[in-house]
Amino acid sequence: MSAEVTPVRGGRSRRLGRFIEPLVLLTPGFAFYAVLVAAPVLLVSSYAFATRGRFGGVEWTWDLSNFERALEPIYLEVLRSSVVLAGIATLVALLLGYPTAYAITKLPPRWRTVALVLVVVPFWTNFLIRMYAWIVLLNTQGVLNDALVATGLVEDRVSMLYTPAAVVVGFVYAYLPLMILPLYASLEKIDSELLEASANLGASRIRTLWSVMVPLTLPGIITGSILVFVPSLGNFVVPELLGGGKTVMVGNLIRDQFLKAQDWPFGSVLAMVVVVALVVLFTAQAWVTRRVEGEPRHG
Amino acid sequence: MLWLPLLLCGAFLYVPILVIVGMSFNDGGSAYSWDGFGFRWYGELAGNGRLRSAVATSLVVAAGATLLATVLGTLLAVGLARHTRSRLLEASAMAPAILPDLLLAIGLLAFFHAASISKSASTILLAHAAFGTAFVVAVVRARLAGMDVAQEEASRDLGAGAVATFLRVTLPSIAPAVVAGALLVFTLSLDEFVIAYFTAGPTTQTLPIAVYSMVRVGVTPEINALATVLVVVSVAVVVVAARAVRRTEKA
Amino acid sequence: MRTTSVRRRTGAATFLSSSIVLALSACGGGGDDSSQEPAAIDTEADLSGQSIVVSNWADYMPENIGKLVKKETGATVKITNHATNEELVAKVTGSGGEGLDVIFGSQPFLQAFAEEGLLEPLDPQYLENWDQLDPEAQQLAEVDGQPYFAPYTWGTTGICYREDLVDEAPTSWNDLLQPEDQYKNKVTMMGTERWAVLPAQKALGYSVNTTDEQEMADVKELMIKAKPDLLAYDDTTFYERLISGEAVMVQAWDGWCNYGTAENPDIKFVVPEEGSDLWVDGMAVLKSSESKEAAYAFIDTILEARNHAWTAENILYIVPNDAALEQLPEGLLEQYDTLGARREEMLQGENMVDIGNAASMYNRIITEVTAS
Numbered sequence: 001m002s003a004e005v006t007p008v009r010g011g012r013s014r015r016l017g018r019f020i021e022p023l024v025l026l027t028p029g030f031a032f033y034a035v036l037v038a039a040p041v042l043l044v045s046s047y048a049f050a051t052r053g054r055f056g057g058v059e060w061t062w063d064l065s066n067f068e069r070a071l072e073p074i075y076l077e078v079l080r081s082s083v084v085l086a087g088i089a090t091l092v093a094l095l096l097g098y099p100t101a102y103a104i105t106k107l108p109p110r111w112r113t114v115a116l117v118l119v120v121v122p123f124w125t126n127f128l129i130r131m132y133a134w135i136v137l138l139n140t141q142g143v144l145n146d147a148l149v150a151t152g153l154v155e156d157r158v159s160m161l162y163t164p165a166a167v168v169v170g171f172v173y174a175y176l177p178l179m180i181l182p183l184y185a186s187l188e189k190i191d192s193e194l195l196e197a198s199a200n201l202g203a204s205r206i207r208t209l210w211s212v213m214v215p216l217t218l219p220g221i222i223t224g225s226i227l228v229f230v231p232s233l234g235n236f237v238v239p240e241l242l243g244g245g246k247t248v249m250v251g252n253l254i255r256d257q258f259l260k261a262q263d264w265p266f267g268s269v270l271a272m273v274v275v276v277a278l279v280v281l282f283t284a285q286a287w288v289t290r291r292v293e294g295e296p297r298h299g
Numbered sequence: 300m301l302w303l304p305l306l307l308c309g310a311f312l313y314v315p316i317l318v319i320v321g322m323s324f325n326d327g328g329s330a331y332s333w334d335g336f337g338f339r340w341y342g343e344l345a346g347n348g349r350l351r352s353a354v355a356t357s358l359v360v361a362a363g364a365t366l367l368a369t370v371l372g373t374l375l376a377v378g379l380a381r382h383t384r385s386r387l388l389e390a391s392a393m394a395p396a397i398l399p400d401l402l403l404a405i406g407l408l409a410f411f412h413a414a415s416i417s418k419s420a421s422t423i424l425l426a427h428a429a430f431g432t433a434f435v436v437a438v439v440r441a442r443l444a445g446m447d448v449a450q451e452e453a454s455r456d457l458g459a460g461a462v463a464t465f466l467r468v469t470l471p472s473i474a475p476a477v478v479a480g481a482l483l484v485f486t487l488s489l490d491e492f493v494i495a496y497f498t499a500g501p502t503t504q505t506l507p508i509a510v511y512s513m514v515r516v517g518v519t520p521e522i523n524a525l526a527t528v529l530v531v532v533s534v535a536v537v538v539v540a541a542r543a544v545r546r547t548e549k550a
Numbered sequence: 551m552r553t554t555s556v557r558r559r560t561g562a563a564t565f566l567s568s569s570i571v572l573a574l575s576a577c578g579g580g581g582d583d584s585s586q587e588p589a590a591i592d593t594e595a596d597l598s599g600q601s602i603v604v605s606n607w608a609d610y611m612p613e614n615i616g617k618l619v620k621k622e623t624g625a626t627v628k629i630t631n632h633a634t635n636e637e638l639v640a641k642v643t644g645s646g647g648e649g650l651d652v653i654f655g656s657q658p659f660l661q662a663f664a665e666e667g668l669l670e671p672l673d674p675q676y677l678e679n680w681d682q683l684d685p686e687a688q689q690l691a692e693v694d695g696q697p698y699f700a701p702y703t704w705g706t707t708g709i710c711y712r713e714d715l716v717d718e719a720p721t722s723w724n725d726l727l728q729p730e731d732q733y734k735n736k737v738t739m740m741g742t743e744r745w746a747v748l749p750a751q752k753a754l755g756y757s758v759n760t761t762d763e764q765e766m767a768d769v770k771e772l773m774i775k776a777k778p779d780l781l782a783y784d785d786t787t788f789y790e791r792l793i794s795g796e797a798v799m800v801q802a803w804d805g806w807c808n809y810g811t812a813e814n815p816d817i818k819f820v821v822p823e824e825g826s827d828l829w830v831d832g833m834a835v836l837k838s839s840e841s842k843e844a845a846y847a848f849i850d851t852i853l854e855a856r857n858h859a860w861t862a863e864n865i866l867y868i869v870p871n872d873a874a875l876e877q878l879p880e881g882l883l884e885q886y887d888t889l890g891a892r893r894e895e896m897l898q899g900e901n902m903v904d905i906g907n908a909a910s911m912y913n914r915i916i917t918e919v920t921a922s
Contacts, residue, residue, distance in 0.1 A: 025378030244782025
């Protein structure tokens with residue numbers, strides 16, 4: 001990757017320029033980051049060791065009491081259920097997205113672009129409006145219930161909104177395009193002759209899928225899964241709007257500590273826990289991707 | 300066989316949107332149940348001054364963030380591509396794009412509080428520029444990676460200064476990526492809720508913040524009309540952008 | 551032993567945080583913060599150059615109030631909204647109050663702001679319409695004998711229900727907390743602030759201001775038991791759920807139940823037999839405001855009998871202003887009996903006041919219940 005990048009070679013007269021140029025190019029951006037990204041993140045990280053001030057802000061007590069609190073069963077349970085909900089959403093998105101992405105690769109080229117645009121359009125529609133659409137659909141007095149009652153499928157209206165399932169549906173709806181696009185990119189690269197060869201050699205469809213397609217598209221699967229899992233895990237809007245406040249995820253806890261309970265230190269600790277979980281995830285992803293992409297090409 | 304997943308997925312993605320679009324022409328007072336056809340809620344929407352000013356705020360924030368992020372991001376990308384091989388610098392230049400939004404949001408809330416900076420539309424603008432810069436770096440850096448440095452070298456060998464070379468040679472050749480990055484930041488900023496929600500001043504309302512409080516405080520069918528307008532706008536933008544990209548690719 | 555050490559620590563924390571808040575507001579506001587005395591107001595000031603920002607719940611005052619104040623006083627008013635008291639706290643503390651001049655909030659929250667030194671003490675001599683206010687309400691607006699806000703509305707919390715969809719009218723908080731089978735998942739309760747714990751507190755016979763840890767542990771247990779039968783936690787749209795029929799019984803404030811009654815006369819309000827609260831919402835001026843004359847003028851305009859009557863007529867809450875109440879049309883008092891015949895009943899609850907440091911215990915319990 002870095003092989004293409006060659007530093008500019010210049011004559012003697014540009015020695016000074018060569019020193020100043022990178023400074024001029026790199027300093028503004030990194031200085032901006034230092035103030036608006038690094039400093040804030042370091043600040044909340046250090047809040048983890050402080051104690052709540054009554055009206056926001058903190059007292060510097062430098063102790064671990066917030067960590068002790070975060071390890072109480074009730075908060076571990078919230079963390080666990082957040083991971084489970086985000087995980088289920090990721091799995092559902094994968095099961096729905098994989099066949100779709102595969103089907104798109106089989107379309108004539110012109111239609112492929114159309115299909116991809118159609119996948120992306122909802123994603124560029126306001127996130128909150130998309131969630132609101134599901135309130136209208138799933139409501140006991142809503143359209144879906146109207147349809148179910150009218151067709152006689154159910155007698156009484158079913159409460160579908162304000163359940164964990166509604167939250168999962170919200171996540172899948174919100175982030176499905178982020179699953180389909182990387183899957184499509186991976187699937188498109190597969191040589192269809194490879195699949196034919198597998199079939200000709202007598203492998204069953206399922207066998208072909210498992211032992212040829214899945215390994216080859218693993219990077220796409222992983223990228224897509226991360227792109228769905230990560231924003232779902234820290235989300236507080238979907239549990240609030242589609243979960244009716246009854247489903248609490250770690251994002252809600254963090255938001256509430258900052259904007260309701262005014263316990264910033266505890267909110268910071270919870271955020272740190274999420275960050276650590278994500279770092280572990282990213283490391284695993286990098287490792288798997290390196291193994292999958294690295295071996296066949298250079299090995 | 301292949302049409303089945305396409306159909307399922309298409310229905311899943313579009314039924315909710317179509318229902319909202321349909322309900323926006325509801326003449327009745329409920330957001331959920333149908334009560335005759337009419338344009339009543341579009342009238343209400345047009346008369347909603349608060350929403351109009353929220354749209355204006357969002358546009359200003361997005362434009363400012365885009366400008367700032369495009370300048371900083373382009374400089375960073377060129378600097379990274381031409382003057383360093385440090386993977387650490389490269390990774391940190393793109394880090395804000397993958398940082399969880401909630402972490403950046405609480406960080407900025409705490410930071411602005413600690414620094415006694417009062418929150419306003421400007422603080423949202425700065426926050427959006429921070430993650431926007433990373434997206435511009437990613438897009439422009441990718442373009443630079445595939446580019447030949449020979450032209451730049453030639454320009455310098457012919458005696459052009461660093462600034463002239465940057466403006467006359469480097470910038471024109473990465474222009475499509477810069478524009479793409481800017482468009483990306485603009486649309487991301489327009490739709491961004493979490494960071495804006497945490498860094499907004501007491502009177503600042505961006506469009507997503509306004510929609511959030513509309514959904515929370517009581518649903519009026521007006522929101523269906525708003526959703527329809529936004530869907531139409533985003534479809535138009537995506538279609539135009541897709542065409543533009545295809546044209547530049549051909550060229 | 552443990553409790554005392556905890557208390558001492560949080561006590562010190564509060565002290566320190568107050569000083570930080572004070573220091574911050576000193577930077578922002580300018581003005582002598584140590585004084586508990588109201589600042590002198592220049593009654594002759596030209597208000598046409600002054601502009602104030604008012605934060606209120608959405609649709610909680612006349613829509614044209616800005617124009618009205620402009621016409622009567624010359625001051626420019628800009629309105630912003632908060633959905634809950636907690637949102638207001640986040641807004642005010644996020645900036646030390648800077649950027650806001652007048653806030654509408656509930657008594658416990660305004661008291662806490664006052665104790666933190668964020669509010670300007672009110673001097674009634676600059677409010678021509680102050681004397682119209684109910685003396686009891688005036689007294690509730692005091693912290694340490696000094697008025698800090700102008701009472702705007704008051705009332706109680708109860709159960710709002712669809713008479714046509716329940717067999718028997720609810721009479722007890724337990725009808726919400728442990729609904730009969732046919733009402734399961736058709737009830738809502740409030741999920742934030744002091745009102746989230748109120749039904750359980752009252753059902754158990756405790757004070758709405760209790761700071762007793764054992765009592766609050768019982769409250770938490772009862773709330774956790776109630777959670778599975780809820781449709782949702784709802785602080786803002788409960789009356790809409792009654793109108794649509796999604797819910798048949800909801801925890802509601804008297805005025806917002808009337809919003810439901812306005813759409814559907816089968817929607818009724820009851821104060822459960824175990825009792826409830828007396829809450830007061832008021833208008834306060836932030837210490838950091840640089841346009842205090844305009845802020846006073848704004849509050850005084852709202853308190854004018856015909857404007858305050860507008861509130862009762864359109865927001866359907868009781869206003870603590872007899873001159874305003876006299877102007878209400880007879881038909882309105884009949885349609886909404888909480889404003890008319892049952893007015894006294896609405897004002898008999900236990901006054902909800904600031905509970906100081908116990909607020910963090912309340913917050914924690916609410917977090918744990920919603921997380922369970």
